[in-house]
Amino acid sequence: MQETITKVCSVSTIKKMKETYQSQLVKTPPYAVFQAKKSGVTITAYESGKVVFQGVDARDETNKWSGEIKEKKESATTKNSPLPKDFDTWSVVGSDEVGNGSYLGPVVVCATYVEHKHMALLKELGVKDSKMLTDKDIRRIAKEIIHVIPYKRLTVTPEKYNDIQPRYNVNRMKVALHNQAIYLLLKEIAPIKPEGILIDQFTPEANYRKYLKQEQHPVTSPLYFTTKGEQYHLSVAAASIICRAEFLEELDKASSELGFTVPSGAGAASDMAAAKILKQGGLSLLNKYAKLHFANTKKAQAIFNR
Structure with a gap:
């Protein structure tokens, strides 16, 4: 064997x-x-x-090398894992999203399929929790891993987000996007079936499955959920990196179009950037670059009206 x-x-x-x-x-x-x-x-x-x-x-x-090889110590993450034993060695579809908490820029969701045979190479390429990587590293690694593993990426522009948001609360929108990315990826890799599907948890499983019932092509099994999913399987880490790289590219594109740096996040810098956008083209232009239901919109309007 x-x-x-x-x-x-x-x-x-x-x-x-x-x-x-x-x-x-x-x-x-x-x-x-x-x-x-x-x-x-x-x-x-x-x-x-x-x-x-x-x-x-x-x-x-x-x-033959037992006397030379250091034994790998079991980490606290492995010991306390909410997932089945050795899940990190399974061939798994993992999904994650980026941009949901940023006022400016899109929401990007990605699902990847990481087989056991690709894990060593992905680790060598630097795949790990994206929060531990610089933006430069994320861009570089993303360009390499998209040629190694199957993936499906969905990008929701702010304009599209604003059109959907009144009908979908944040969690329902994210369920729809994760499910769609997973569904399309499973179609692409068929007849291969993953040993598991790991979703970086953003809402309780019961809530996820409640919204899942409203989807046209619900993927219901074999689903697993955990927060900080990128620490438990490379598929989620890879998905996070691909998402983040695309998010950064979209911010760069917006910066080029507007003529100034468009920041991520939802802090004061975003308020100031939004006020500049309002000055350039009013609310209709801001609709193209910002998630309007955020409190930042009123803050930006107050700055613009000073």
């Missing part, structure tokens, strides 16, 4: 491995120190210190 085992090794151990597998070395993949192929197993050592053994003899080969 095919098996994949990942271990953490020191620089000296990886050097020793490379010397041991010298006659079996093959072309080195990106972000790797070496890759070797033996009968029944492929060994890939990455710059991060991770060594991946893949194949029917993966466990036997790993055991």
Whole structure:
């Protein structure tokens, strides 16, 4: 049976491995120190210190290095996970959204499918909680991972958001978007079926499922929910990165169109930017760039009317 085992090794151990597998070395993949192929197993050592053994003899080969390999300690995140055991190794569809709390800019929702076989490469590319990454890193990583994994991204412009918002409260809108992204992605990867679907939780599961009943193509199973989902599976982390990169691109586009920097968030800087937009073209122009039901609209109008 095919098996994949990942271990953490020191620089000296990886050097020793490379010397041991010298006659079996093959072309080195990106972000790797070496890759070797033996009968029944492929060994890939990455710059991060991770060594991946893949194949029917993966466990036997790993055991040969048992005296050299450091055992990975179980993290508090793993111990306290609300998800099934080893969920982080499953092949999973994960979804996340960006922009919902920002007055200016769109709402972007993305679903990705991350198979177990892609996890080592995604980690090497830098996929992790987007809150731990700079905007520059997010843009770079997003450009790379969209060529590695299947994904479906939906972008709701402020103008579209303002059209929908009176009929949909925030949670219902987000349920509709997450469900649509997941549904379209599942159609794209069919007949493959993920072992799980993880949604970065923004409302209680019962509430999510209540709104789900109103959707034309509800995806009801196998759904899992947890807050900080990017810490529990790479699929949510990847989705978050793709969302954030698109959100940043849209802010850049808006900045270019308006002639000044359009900020994210919902603070004083956003109030000032909105007041400038009002000065340029009134509420009809602001409708193109801002979520009008936010309290920032009244604040911007007060600044404009001073």
